[in-house]
Amino acid sequence: EAGVAQSPRYKIIEKRQSVAFWCNPISGHATLYWYQQILGQGPKLLIQFQNNGVVDDSQLPKDRFSAERLKGVDSTLKIQPAKLEDSAVYLCASSPDTNQPQHFGDGTRLSIL
Amino acid sequence: AQSVTQPDIHITVSEGASLELRCNYSYGATPYLFWYVQSPGQGLQLLLKYFSGDTLVQGIKGFEAEFKRSQSSFNLRKPSVHWSDAAEYFCAVGPAAASKLTFGTGTRLQVTL
Structure with a gap:
């Protein structure tokens, strides 16, 4: 079984630029999550999708962050404009449903200069 | 609000020695509890989970954890640590298996030879 795929693995941008991350969940997994993991901290949930609908985006900074999962499969997370404090690893996870544990991708490490 | 406390930021053990990582949680109802492991540059891998039933749960790689409701704890243990166990370990709590986990x-576990 292929795991959760994320790209790119690394991204370096300057502040105020925009950036996008892509996630392809495990086939058949209806639930998809984006987490932000700042160095020295545990992952923090940004947004949760159930198929192509948003279940929880209460911790997503909506003035600069956006995410979509248009066809209920892969997803993109965008930051525009980026701030220095957005430097983090962005993890994508998926699960078959909310009663099954999450499977994580390897993440995208974002550095803001 | 739910929260998780891992009191030990960094632990060093010798290979072959026993290990216990502490986790205390705060949650208003019966929690779903998890331990994940993260190796450098990689995503999180699920070690074990507790939903209900036997309070001693077995996981992968020889790990086990014990749920103690009276102490609000879910400590992770391993009888004999291997050098390959060096990694970062995260405890998480949530209202369901894959909903709004708080990490x-x-x-960080270091293993000396």
């Missing part, structure tokens, strides 16, 4: 700040 602790992690414990």
